[in-house]
Amino acid sequence: MAEYLSPGVYIEEIDAGPRPIAGVGTSTAGMVGVTARGPSTGKPKLVTNFLEFQNTFGGFLPEPDPSVRDTWANDPAEGGRWWLFPLAVKGFFDNGGQRLYVKRVVSGRATAASGTLGHGLVSQIAADAAKGATSLELGHLIGFAGVGQRITVFRGDDQRTIHTAAVAAYDAAARRIELDSALPAAVRTARGDYVQVGARSAEQTLSFSAISPGSWGGAVQVRILPVAAASLAVLPDPQEGAPFTTRLTEDAAADSETVEVATAAGLDPGELPDEVWVQIGPDRFKVRVGEPADGTLTLTLPAGARHPAWQTGLTVRRVRRGNTAPGRSLRIGGASRLYPDAVVQLDDGTRLTVLNVESVAADVVVFGGPVQGTFFETDRIQLIEAQVGTRFTDPSGASVTETFDNLRLGGDTPANVTTALAARSKLVRATALAGLSTDPAEFPVPAIGSWLTLADGDDAYGGLNVGDFVGVDGGSGRRTGVVALEDIDEVAVCAVPGVWSDTVESALVTHCELLRDRFAVLDPQDGLDIEGIQTFRERFDTKYAALYYPWLVTRDPLTNRDVEIPPSGHLAGIYARVDVERGVHKAPANTVIRGIRAVDGIAQDITKRHQDVLNPKGINALRFFPGLGQRVWGARTLSSDSSWKYINVRRLFLYLEESIDEGTQWVVFEPNDEALWALVRQTVANFLTTVWRSGALAGTTADEAFFVACDRTTMTEDDLANGRLICVIGVAPVFPAEFVIFRIQQKTRETQLA
Template sequence: MPDYLSPGVFVEEIDAGPRPIAGVSTSTAGMAGVTVRGPATGKPQLVTNFLEYQRTFGGFLPEPGAAVRDAWAGNAAEGGRWWLFPLAVKGFFDNGGERLYVKRVVSRNATPASGRLGHGLVSPVVADAASGATAVQLGHLLGFTGEGQQVGLFRGDDDQPIGTATVTGYDFTTRRVELDPPLTAAVRSARGDYVQVGARSGDATLEFTAVSPGAWGSGVQVRIQPVVGAALPVLPDPAEGALFVTRLTADADADSPTVQVAEAAGLEPGEVWVRIGPGRFRAQAGQPSDGKVTLTFADGTTHHAWRTGLGVQRVRRANPAAGPALRIGGASRLYPGAVVQFDDGRHLSVRHVEAVHDDVVTFDGTAPDLFETDRVALVEARIDTRFTDPGGTTATETFGNVRLTGDPSAVAAALARSQLVTVTALPGLSPDPANFPVPATGSWLGLAGGDDAPGSLSVADFVGVDGGSGARTGIVALEDIDEVSVCAVPGVWAGTVESALITHCETLKDRFAVLDPQDGLDIEGIQAFREPFDTKDAALYYPWLVTTDPSTGQDVQVPPSGHIAGIYARVDTERGVHKAPANVVIRGIKLTDGLAADITKRHQDLLNPRGINALRFFPGLGQRVWGARTLSSDSSWKYVNVRRLFLFLEESIDKGTRWVVFEPNDEALWALVRQTVSNFLTTVWRSGALAGTTAAEAFFVACDRTTMTDDDLANGRLVCVIGVAPVFPAEFVIFRIQQKARETQLA
């Protein structure tokens, strides 16, 4: 109890009354199956609609080669048609399912696609230019050296050369280069045309690997480009003096060696750099005379003709001593090892940062002659990935400001969120933009070598192994998701797999399995298939369904488990888990001939007593689920809704009473437990899930000395006995009709 050691007012919070129990969800499904792509490791992934499934796991699977198809489809004991899994998922959502956890099953011999980049300098063309054009706009100019540089132009579709040219001028901001001679053929951005400087090297720099195994990875492409991570202003050297702004006081002819400007504060005799129009010029300032100053340009200076009144302003140098250090605004954006590119207006040069102290940055070589109007470009990387699935859907990713310096693992960390690739830095990696990672040809690297290895896929891959939380595979991985209440392995009728699925449900005691029979079975065949099973935690449905495969437009038979799991979810949401998931229209199949076999009443007279739920067609009512029985020989558990109701009650009470653990085990606690459980069951009864006209008829809760012995108390056991009366479905509706003799009435 709390301590009261000094006078005062004390406010305490105490628990009063029972704690509410919230009913758990019963409409969340879990499935394991083969998909086009998607994570093969980790926990099952939640998808809430079929579009989300396609984004994560791909579209529909093609039928495998004849050898693999026949080995699985022709095996009555340990076979299946696992390539129908995406159609079963679609059936789940078509029938009202809203939450599905999917665990991808892959062959143990499956391999991911991969590819390596060499290094070189490539820049994509980003705007079309016609034949004869003298300028081209590029994706970047990082790594270029400026005027006088030789470049090659190439087509992006077949990597054939378009021509070579010399850079005669450039604009770093707009990424536009002037070329001589003019283009001999048009360049096209949409075609992927690009400019290449020098030759490419095969020395490996980065290795990209698809995030999961399978042939899907051969559709992944990767591109890495240098980008400007930051454009930082150069600060003037403190010894450069004050700024001044003045104007021309007289016209100046083109290339005249002197100009006359108005006297201004800060304009002192001596060497100065000035900006006149767009140009920057070095000049010697003379002594003022009559409010005017003569500026004498350095020998060889050329310029346009200027008019009186044109503005003249001083530009201060940043590196007058020609040393390795510069003052840079925003220097905190730089870091040791960072690569920067300088632009002096005619040439581009690259340096590496050695140290940063306040706004002073030291480089690995002499900094070029720069001015306060210049900018320093921080060179980093941008990695683009793209994937186009067979259906034409394209997924793209962009990762910017990736550092290629320092710890090589930083590149992998930058792509940790990628849904398409992982990356490994190799010894040849360089942050120098002139030696950036590039493929052997073109701008994009296409991954190759991915293999699903369907020939080695086995039932063991569907069963899975328990490697611990997050490292489980197959059916076993569904254990990682506590919310799952219905599970299936659509299209797989292998005895080993279905036995593992049943064991999974019976062990966890909070979920129910929907099994698929082999396709093409007749009435005798389905009865023989059902014989090995005796479980209250699974149900079997017959026959298979017929739907249209959207990827081919052809009719195809699909396993019923996906559609049935969706119906379970729909009925749970609309009516409750106590309602039998039967007499419900099956959606997502052909409106006519949507069932692979025609089941009549005489057929069902044989199937129903054996716990085989029939899917039937009724004129005017459509194609419906016409059975709600489990595979149990125990008549107490023969109905699906009764078994799932108890799973719901048990799981809800288990989660809602965990607060009881380690509480003092006495009468006060027992009373709280009784009231807590009674309140919950009263709510369940009022929803129509329990039989009885009163709550006392519907359930009882006992938790007192009659349910516990002294030995139980001494061993820390609290025993609560609960009895409920479930509502059984009206499976057989009987109307007894008899003849009634006419009675004569006397007046």
């Protein structure tokens, strides 16, 4: 209770009355079957259209090898044509289904495609170069040593050598190298030509595997590249003093040793260190500063310095050193982007050096080794990380590409390549091996080329058995087969299309009976005659399932031929469509079947005489009617209990029970007294009134449609003492008009006169 301890105004929220019950959804389906690819672990995956199914689970399946096909197709007790599953999924969406949870079935012997990388230094050609060219633009210069390094140029299609040369000069920012000899043949980016430094090593660094088992993984390719994740400026050493900028006061001849410049702030020989560097045009020189006179002073360049002629007015700017003495540290702008063990590459113009970061404090970065050479405030260092690219194209031509940037080869962080791919990739997983190094010169590469193609994935359809469809219960998120549908509470209709195995369909029925919130659509064996389907039906007696006969006929886009397919996928879609358009109380019958051949879309012609035999036994016929098309012509369950004879009645009660169950959870642990009972009665009555007004219940008034009792007549003192609240509900469902009878009497003239 609220406490009022001091004078003031108190605002309180109070319940306005009974809490409303929201009806649960009934149009969400769950299916279990074999797909070309897609997740085989975890909870069933939601797809909302057939394109999404194809992107996630692949396209249509070809028939398996004849031995596997015949083993399954010719087994009347435990067989099936499971390779038709994608066509059944298409039938679901063709007939109005909107939400489908799919659980992929794989053989216990299926394996994922995989591949392993060695290491080496490879860079792709980034721009075409003609025969005779001496300049190459590359994808990167990460790991290169600089001037004098030997490189080999390869063709990307057949791995033949085009040229071997030394690096005469380079521009790391432009990713360009100059060779000491001309190319004997053109290089092409479209061909995948590349540059390699040294030989590749077979020492294993990273292994990649497809995210799920199956031969589909043989079309997956992976590439990992070193990339400059950040380019950071070197800051000047504080001992260097202030900068200055001036200009030439007179022309300077080519290769002259002195230049005249105007005096400027900061250009004071007495305040400058002994070693001063300036930039004139694109070049950098160490100079000796003379004494000023008449507003000018002389800068003396080193003996033998080479430079072009310079004109009056050319800018001369001081460049301060980042390191004035040997050591392991530099001041870096944006140093917060770095981290311990980060790999960086330093460039002094003639040499590229790779170092590891040891520590970062403010803008001071300490490296794991000495900083070789002199670096200036115009220089930059590059943070080296990894980029992983994956690509996949399925037989239908649909492709998936992924790019993951800013990854690390080492360290226990979310950015680690193995951790990041496990969390984000829809195609592959990675495992670090003993040979993995963070040195860019030993970056993971395949044995040839730059893309690793995964191999040795196997569907192992020969090892597929009914147990794979039934599944095992390993707990939430670790269930397989039919059992995995338990993870999804929203599922209201479920099926295992194309599988008529008694073990599998019995497991599906048991699943529905145990959860008591869903309904199964079963498939018979294909090709059964009227006697055969009656024998098949004798397996079942359940109010939680329905059986449809015969199979349907559609066009297989994979072979462009007609093929017979199981009806359960199409019927699940019809259930969903009728639920959305009319409500769960409407029988899913007298409805056109979509997604089949316009003519002869039903595998066998069922006549009225046939149905006279089938209907009383709960076998729902699929029939063709001239002028009306191909329709569902039955709405019965497989129950011997006449109270649960109709599908819509059974599913209406599932809807009511689940809705009331979820909508009254607030009652638990409330005081079990008359006030609570009244709230429960009103809550349930309000919900049932809404259901009655939708046409789901019989009766001209609400009192005729239902009753709700929750009082002393439904509970004893023993019930109350044991914490039980008992609410008794009765409803009058609307039964379908299965037999429409018009009685016609012939009237004679005498009858009329009388």
